[in-house]
Every structure is written in C-alpha cells, then in structure tokens.
Amino acid sequence: MDIILAVLLILLFSPVFIVAAVSVKLSSKGPVLFRQQRVGFMNREFSVYKFRTMYVGRQDPTGVQQTTEDDARITRVGKILRKTSVDELPQIINILRGEMSFVGPRPHVAGMLAGGLPYEELVPYYNLRHVMKPGLTGWAQANGFRGPTIDPVRARQRVDHDIAYIQNFSVWLDVLILMRTAWREFVTGTGV
Numbered sequence: 001m002d003i004i005l006a007v008l009l010i011l012l013f014s015p016v017f018i019v020a021a022v023s024v025k026l027s028s029k030g031p032v033l034f035r036q037q038r039v040g041f042m043n044r045e046f047s048v049y050k051f052r053t054m055y056v057g058r059q060d061p062t063g064v065q066q067t068t069e070d071d072a073r074i075t076r077v078g079k080i081l082r083k084t085s086v087d088e089l090p091q092i093i094n095i096l097r098g099e100m101s102f103v104g105p106r107p108h109v110a111g112m113l114a115g116g117l118p119y120e121e122l123v124p125y126y127n128l129r130h131v132m133k134p135g136l137t138g139w140a141q142a143n144g145f146r147g148p149t150i151d152p153v154r155a156r157q158r159v160d161h162d163i164a165y166i167q168n169f170s171v172w173l174d175v176l177i178l179m180r181t182a183w184r185e186f187v188t189g190t191g192v
Contacts, residue, residue, distance in 0.1 A: 001171075002102055006095045013089060020051050020086050027077040030056035033090055038107035041133045046099040048107060049090035053078025066113075066148045091136050103174040104135030105162035115152025119159070122152055129162040132169070139165035139173075142180035 021032045034052040058073035081087040094100040114122045140161035149155040
C-alpha cells in the first residue's frame, strides 16, 4: 500500500515538488534538499529527506537545536513550506526506499532532547516506538503533538500516542490519521 500510494502521490504532487525545489534554489544558496539522520525501525539510522527551509550554515543536522516559532534560521520560502508541510513531501522518497511508512511514529534524531533530557531518560519505554517503521505522520501528529519537545508533559504524551498507535494499528486507523493530518498540517498548520 505504501509503495502504490507513494508513486501516486509523487505523480500527483510533481508540480508542487518542482515549484518547491525551484523556490528553495532561488531563495537562498545551498542544496534543495536537507538530509538528517533519524532513528527508525529496530533502531536503525537512516537519512530523512526534506526540502531545505533554513539558511545553509544555520541548520543543525544533529537536531538538538529544535525549530521554534519565528526562528530566524528559516528562509522566507521555508516559512511557507513549513506552514503548509510541503517541506515534508520528499520523505515520500524514504517511503519508496522502505525506510518509512505513511503512518507510524515520527522518526526522531538520535539523542533527541525532551524536557531538557534525552527522550530515553524522560520516557523509559521510549524505544518501544521503534518496533515498527516510522511514519510521515502518526497518531501523535494527528492529535496536535507536533513541534518542539520542551514541555516534558507534552513530550511524554507524544510517545504515549505513538505507543497507542502501535498497539491499535489498522488500515482504518491509518486512514483516519491521514485525513486528520491532512487537515491539521495543510489547512491549519503552524510550520513548527
């Protein structure tokens, strides 16, 4: 299902890919795509792809410095790409490569901080989220748990939603998550 949907979405969104790529290239120096190491299925690291939304040299490939609202590192085009979540579309390549699925726990960088602590220290069962492929979206994102992980309560809730998805996943839950995410990210998204 992931492969068929990925191919269809690449064909459908190819004009968006082209416009976004040209806009990124014309708006600031540097590559069109940003790559960052993330932890996926069975704790394997892989490079996640995104359209570059920050000025080169101001990015943090380690992911320790999380993006905040009105972050000065973000380009003008990057703000639009983030607000509409178009910056995430290149992750369809990760899905085609078998590194991700459309729905699953969002992949984090290794050593990601939550509430000022490594996620594994804040949430002892954190690594349970790696028993399935990470997703372009997940139950946490569909329920509004996206963005910085400064607040330890919200950070725990994000992981709890990931675990709840793993325990209850089904095709129908995936469809619900995709519909909720489309509305939340493409229509009312904040870009953080």
